Amino acid sequence: MLEETIQRTKAYYCLECGICTGSCPVSRYHPDFSPRLMVERALLRPDGPSLDDREVWSCLTCGTCSARCPSLVDYNEFTRATRVAARAEGTAGIDTHAGTMIAFMELQTNAAGERDLSWIAADVRTSRKGKVLFFTGCLPYFGVVFRDYGVDTVGMANSTIRLMNAAGVRPVVSCGERCCGHDPYWTGDARTMKTLARRNLEMIKESGAQKVVFACPECYVMFKLVYPKYFGVLGFDVAHVTEFLAPRVAAGKLRFAEREGVVTYHDPCRLGRYAGVYDEPRELLAAVPGLELVEMPRARAEALCCGSSAWVSCTRVNKQIQLERLAEAADTGASTLVTGCPKCNIHLACAAKDGDLEKKIEIKFVTDVMAEALGS
Ligand code: SF4
Ligand code: SF4
CATH class of the missing domain: 1.10.1060.10 (Alpha-helical ferredoxin)
Known part of the structure; x- marks a missing residue:
């Protein structure tokens, strides 16, 4: 081997x-x-x-x-x-959250059962069938675990739909969705990933979707780079939400109200180095009048990782990397660190809480920032 x-x-x-x-x-x-x-x-x-x-x-x-x-x-x-x-050889080394995050993903291989969609906010519009599907990933579930860290991943999913609605799209959100399998895959469990992938691909085929949009870059790169290796041509397009929205913003389909403030943008490893998406998140932030974007010294392909991946380890080393990134963000003079990945948001917010840095810099997901600035 x-x-x-x-x-x-x-x-x-x-x-x-x-x-x-x-x-x-x-x-x-x-x-x-x-x-x-x-x-x-x-x-x-x-x-x-x-x-x-x-x-x-x-x-x-x-x-x-x-x-x-x-x-x-x-x-x-x-x-x-x-x-x-x-x-x-029986030496898997998954340490964080007592292995519950990975176990929860493995549980989703079960063919039976439907996802609860009651998290969808009353003001957003979704469909059961249609050309565009929003793949929510584990956002609705992470919300339960990380609420105490001040991270609202359910809110991130809803703000993503809200922006899609503002662009004139009513996406399919399916109760037949499963975890994308990113974390099992990167922890050496391709079998679980393949089972989850098959269920997702069947669900998307049944929905009739021709385009699948992702808020989470990890789900996105699984569909863009990994699923095709195992399942061939998928038969639909994929896009990170920032890629989906940027051309629509440029075409004037979405408008944003003035928002004063200085922000810096954290390139997630999966969205940046893996998928090569650097410009679109920045184009979105630049579309909010009054919002100033300042760059960290390590940006784009040089960006420092958020310090954690696939719930494998959360040690002193991981925390030091996260604190280094937060310090780099704060040194730009920005009051908000905008992430393109909900999981980067979770890890950095956790480190900020532990390091008592919450008052120094706020951490926000890109669709939350954009949805807050929508046309008010
Ligand atoms: S960076 Fe240098 S040492 Fe590291 S794998 Fe490549 S060639 Fe080898
Ligand atoms: S953590 Fe280090 S060894 Fe692992 S991918 Fe990043 S740079 Fe390479």
Whole structure:
């Protein structure tokens, strides 16, 4: 298995230059973590690395190292494949929230049962069938868990629909939806991901949708990059909500009222480095009169990760990365850090609460900012 992973991820071409380790946010705070050494160890022991090694679970799969590697080693896929092998050996290392977040995703593989849609706000309009579907992902469920952190993911889903309505679209929201499988996939459980994906693809086919819109970049990249690898051409278009809205805003279909303030934008790893969506969130923020967008030193492809991924680990190292990002945002002079990902919002808001930074910088999801500025 490992030999095949080494070939597929181009690990054989590693120059041992160490650019990956030098770029890695985890290595900065965790001296024992080195992507270069992980690759080297695998090359020296192609029969299998030390899979009981906890280091494989420390990677954020943020893609910074892969983006900078001169040999184009796909370290994200290297990590994922190593986790598949580690799982097979019974060494899965999922630590956060006592494993309940991942367990809740696994529970959704059940064919029976429908999602409760009572979270949909009374003022937004949705459909049962139609050309555009809004894939809500786990937002309605995260709301229950993270309300105490001041993160309203149900509100994020509703503000997304509100903006789609303002653009003249009444999206399908389906009770047959399941988790996209991102977190099981990145923790080495492709089987759960495939079961969830099949149910989602059947649901979308039945809805008649030709375009699927996502608020969560993780759901988005699963449909854009991962599902096609397993299921071929999907037969419908996909778009992050910022991609869906930006051309409609440019065409004058949505108008925003004046909102004074200075904001900075955090590029999520999945939306940025994975999917290459950098301009559209910024175009939306620029469309609000009076709102000033200032950039952090590390933006776009250079953006620092929010410090957590797939509910794998939440250690001192993760928190230090998050506090570093919050400090970078606050240093711009912005009063609000706008995220393009609900999960980045959760992780950064949690760190802000722990670090007593809530008064220094507010963290908001992009559709919340935009919906608040809608035409009032
Ligand atoms: S950046 Fe690429 S070539 Fe350099 S050590 Fe890391 S994996 Fe090897
Ligand atoms: S993907 Fe990110 S966290 Fe993982 S080794 Fe590369 S730079 Fe470090």
